[in-house]
Amino acid sequence: MSSLSVRELIDSHYQPLFRYAYRLSGSSADAEDLTQETFGKAIQRLAQLRQAERVKPWLFRILRNEYLRRVRDDRRHRLTPLEQLGEIPQPAADPPADIDPATLQAVLNELDETFRTPLILYYFEDFSYRDIAEQMDLPIGTVMSRLARAKAHLRAKLSPPADASANGRHPPDGF
Amino acid sequence: MLAFRRSDLTAEDAASLDAHLGGCAACSAAARREIAVDSRIASAMTAVPVPTGFRERLVRSAEGVQRVAWRRRVAARAGWAALAAAVLVGFAGYAWWTKPTLDSYAAGNEFDRQIEYANADVPAWLKDRGLPEQLPFDFDFRMPTFTGTGQLHGRDVPVIMLVNGPHVARVFIARESAFHIQPDKLIDAQTSRCKATIARQGGFVYVVLYTSDTLDVFLKPPGQKA
Numbered sequence: 448m449s450s451l452s453v454r455e456l457i458d459s460h461y462q463p464l465f466r467y468a469y470r471l472s473g474s475s476a477d478a479e480d481l482t483q484e485t486f487g488k489a490i491q492r493l494a495q496l497r498q499a500e501r502v503k504p505w506l507f508r509i510l511r512n513e514y515l516r517r518v519r520d521d522r523r524h525r526l527t528p529l530e531q532l533g534e535i536p537q538p539a540a541d542p543p544a545d546i547d548p549a550t551l552q553a554v555l556n557e558l559d560e561t562f563r564t565p566l567i568l569y570y571f572e573d574f575s576y577r578d579i580a581e582q583m584d585l586p587i588g589t590v591m592s593r594l595a596r597a598k599a600h601l602r603a604k605l606s607p608p609a610d611a612s613a614n615g616r617h618p619p620d621g622f
Numbered sequence: 623m624l625a626f627r628r629s630d631l632t633a634e635d636a637a638s639l640d641a642h643l644g645g646c647a648a649c650s651a652a653a654r655r656e657i658a659v660d661s662r663i664a665s666a667m668t669a670v671p672v673p674t675g676f677r678e679r680l681v682r683s684a685e686g687v688q689r690v691a692w693r694r695r696v697a698a699r700a701g702w703a704a705l706a707a708a709v710l711v712g713f714a715g716y717a718w719w720t721k722p723t724l725d726s727y728a729a730g731n732e733f734d735r736q737i738e739y740a741n742a743d744v745p746a747w748l749k750d751r752g753l754p755e756q757l758p759f760d761f762d763f764r765m766p767t768f769t770g771t772g773q774l775h776g777r778d779v780p781v782i783m784l785v786n787g788p789h790v791a792r793v794f795i796a797r798e799s800a801f802h803i804q805p806d807k808l809i810d811a812q813t814s815r816c817k818a819t820i821a822r823q824g825g826f827v828y829v830v831l832y833t834s835d836t837l838d839v840f841l842k843p844p845g846q847k848a
Contacts, residue, residue, distance in 0.1 A: 453684050461680055466670040475673060486680060487687045541659050546666035570660065570667040576630045602659065 453490055460506050461486070463571075467507060470567045471514050473556045481517075485510040504574070508582050511564060518560070542605035554604040562597040565590050569598075740764050744782060751780055753795055758821035758828050761793070762842040774829065775801070784840045791832035791840045798825050 464485060468478035488509050496505055555563050564583060568574045576594075580587040628636060643650045736743070740763035745755040747769045761767075765786050772781035774794045782793040808827065811818040819837055821828040830837060 453688060454681060457677065457680050457684060461677055462672050465672050465676065466668055469670045470667060478670075479673065479676060479679075482676075483680060483683050486684050490684055490687050491691055541655065542662055544662060546662055548666050548669045551663070551666045567667065570664040601663065605663070 453486075456489065456493075456502070457486060460503060463503075464506060464510055467567060467571060468510055468514070470552065470555055470571065471511070471560070471563065473552050477517075481510055481513055484513050488513065504578055504582060507568070507574075511582065515560065542602060543607060546605055550605065551601075554601055557604075558597060558600070562593050562600075565594050566597040566601060569594055737764050740767055744769065748780075748795075753780060754824050754826065757793070758823045759793075759830065759837065759840075760842050761791075761840055765840070777801070786834070786839050789832065789834040789839055791830060791834070791837070794829040794831070796827045796829060798822070798827055801827070803827070 461482060465478050465482045468481035468485075469475060472478055472481060485506060489506055492509075496502060555567070558566070561583075565579050568579045568582065574582070576587050576590055579585075579594075580590045583590065631639065643653055744761075744763045744767060748755050748757075761782070761784060763784070765784055767785075768783040770781060770783075771778045772783075772792065772794060773779075774781075774796055777796075777800060779797075779800075780795045782795075784791045784793075808820045808822070810820060816831050816833050817835075817837075819830040819832070821830070832840060834840070
């Protein structure tokens with residue numbers, strides 16, 4: 448790993464790390480800080496990385512830990528544990544072709560981190576279930592369960608509302 | 623069926639899934655729809671513009687971290703090196719200061735002292751080993767005398783050695799309990815080079831081997847006898 452220069456490390460990973468940090472934190476400034484802090488810590492611990500091919504999940508893990516450390520005592524965010532939602536109804540239609548990234552971020556911000564992280568990793572960086580489970584120190588079954596619920600919630604929130612006058616139904620609410 | 627990503631499936635499972643999708647129109651349509659929706663969400667998920675100049679700021683920050691880490695490493699290594707040097711100098715100094723100076727006059731004085739106190743040193747040595755301080759013979763320990771352990775019939779026993787001119791005497795002090803005692807074997811004897819004199823006292827057998835004609839040359843002169 449020592450053969451990998453810091454510039455190479457930054458060039459290869461700063462963009463996905465920033466995007467991940469942004470989707471986790473919902474703020475560009477926080478995402479910059481998190482990414483910078485991640486590289487700072489990674490440089491100091493570079494000698495601990497035994498497998499160079501695992502550098503990407505290693506960096507993502509450092510970033511997530513740093514994010515969790517920052518928000519641990521921060522109760523400003525209103526989070527929705529999905530266990531409280533019960534059954535999530537199937538949306539009447541699929542999400543539109545052009546999903547508004549800001550709307551997507553607003554939906555992500557509503558989610559508890561334990562659901563948001565696997566969701567972002569799933570859609571964002573093509574991590575396998577095993578990678579996500581490893582990153583979050585969770586059994587793969589738990590990751591699958593959380594992902595299934597988080598995906599259903601996300602789709603329900605992103606899908607256009609059904610015609611209320613036609614069937615009397617409303618999209619899932621109360622998040 | 624769609625709970626797994628293809629990358630999480632084994633080759634067998636992937637083949638089985640493909641076979642099913644090939645023959646089931648409903649599942650095939652559901653899979654296509656699932657993939658299309660996932661693709662749309664993934665596109666939106668990654669549509670995050672990276673701020674201009676962010677890479678340069680990161681590189682500058684990382685270089686700063688590297689400089690600090692390098693300084694810390696250098697400082698830590700310098701600290702350890704200084705400590706090691708101090709320990710080395712300390713040991714070298716201690717060895718130098720504690721090294722005795724060879725001095726013939728001082729060595730002579732030390733030997734004088736040993737001779738002067740020899741008659742007291744040997745009883746003290748006996749006492750330290752739990753042996754009777756009083757020997758059955760009144761040896762003159764002012765002559766060169768050595769104390770230690772010697773082998774008697776393969777057993778380690780305390781021994782005192784005295785030297786008087788060309789003659790040597792060894793006094794082995796054996797516990798009776800450590801040997802078979804047969805009176806016919808415990809007699810004064812003479813061999814080609816030495817004589818043996820035996821004395822028994824207080825549970826100990828004193829075996830004195832000497833090269834002179836008589837044991838008297840190792841005893842105190844008559845005027846000095848205690």
